[in-house]
Every structure is written in C-alpha cells, then in structure tokens.
Amino acid sequence: MSADINVREKQEASMNSTETTHDRTMFSPVVDIWETDTGLVLVADLPGVTPDNLSVDLSDSILTINGLIGSEVEGRKSLIQEYEVGNFYRQFTLAEGLNQSAIAASLKEGVLKLVIPRLAPAQPRKIEIRTIAD
C-alpha cells in the first residue's frame, strides 16, 4: 500500500549568471539523487520534455539540465490553471571521483535518469591493526 501523493507547487529556477533567450518561466525540476555501489543516480521530473528538447551538459564538473517544452496550443481559453507550464533548468556540481565521461542518460515518460559511475569502485578495505608487542 503506497502513501498518497501530496501536492507540491513548482519552484522557479534560480538563474544566476545565465541569460536565457526564452520568455517562458523556468522551473527547477524536482530530483532524487542516491548512491549505489558503483556510482550515483540522478532522477529528475521533466514533464512535457521530449528527448529532442532536452540537453544535459557537463563542463567544469557542473552538470546542467535544460529541458524545453513545446508551445501551447493556440485558440484555447483557460478555465482552470492550477499549475504553470514552463521550461526546466537546474545545475549540480559533481563531486570528484565520478567518471564524468561515462554518464548514461535516459528519458521516459517525462523522467530523466542519469547514471554516473565512479572512477574506481570504492572497495571496502579492512585495515589491519597490528599489535606491537613490547
């Protein structure tokens, strides 16, 4: 039995130092980020974004997700607007030790999944403690 979903309003993206050429509102997509044995997984909600309109860039360890949604259909009158529609933008700084050239990305039903492997798998090491006999 799963819990009920609570409503959360979209948060506008903070656009520091980035100029946009789009006049639509930019929203910050909600994400889940978790660690696995082999690396990091990032999942972002980007409803309405198609693979053609999504860019995931990486430079200087900064990962930038930018998703554009299609234009609204003309000739329709809005009756209820509970959520706003806009593009998506969010940046993350990747930690050291991740293999930035081996990021795998997939987009399905408006959800982006990035799998970022570690450079060298961190093996649990057992450190032996020597007893010094005196």
Add this chain to the structure above:
Amino acid sequence: MSLFSFSPRVGRMGLPFWELEKMRDHMETIYNTLSGGVSQVKKNYTGVFPLVNLSEDDDHLYLTAELPGAAADQLEVSIKGDTLSLRGEVPASQLGEEINYHRKERESGSFRRILALPVKVEVDSIDATFKNGILTLTLPKAAEAKARHVTIKTE
C-alpha cells in the same frame, strides 16, 4: 450531479479552510503590491494531487495533468455525469529501504481526485493520452453545451 459546482473563485466558500485561503490570497496581494505590483495569474488552489489545467475551445474541453514517471496502464479515468475522476499511481524511482539519498524531492504514491466539469460532455467519446509524463484528456462538449452561432436575418 457533482457535490461542488464549477465556479472556481466563489464555489470554495463552502470548503473547509477557505478562511485560510482567503488570508493567503490577501497576503499574496500585499506581497505583489510590495514587489512592484506584478500581477500573477490567479491560481485556483485545491491542494489535491494531481494539479490540473483545464481549457476549452468551441467544441472541446481539454484537461491536462503532469504525472511524470507514471505509466498509462496505472492511470484510471472515469466519468459520471459531469464528475470526472482521476486515479492512479506514480511509482517511486527506487524501491528499498537501504538507499542512501542525497536528495529526495520527487513524490510517489497513489492519488485519487474528482473534479466537476463546467459543461456536459459526450461521455462516450472522451480521448485520453499519456505522453512525456503528461495526461491529456480531450472531452467533446455535449451538443447542448456548444456555443451556437445564430444568424441574424435581415428582411
């Protein structure tokens, strides 16, 4: 007949917490005035997932809801009279309790929502699509709800 009639701004008077919502609206007005008087689109806040947008043209109503991560076969749309019901489930991105999250912002779980449509629709010819995480319902208006152009004759 639906319990709540379709009248976005007035109809919520009978709802619980409407006093609080009124206060919230008032605060927003003050805030907007202070921050340069930028008038925002009035939002019709219900607090029930999923949030929906409803629009119309002459012949149809269009309802959209953002449900990223859901699957079409996990969504259920039903209609009775002018009451539309949306049910479904958005799966969690990862199952298991042993996961160490850096961020956990996405919502998952089940939802049930009913809403009253403003006009009668052709119940048998509703079209529902789910694409890129957006559910879109196209509801043809019933003949009596369509706008009709009346030709004025001159004699």
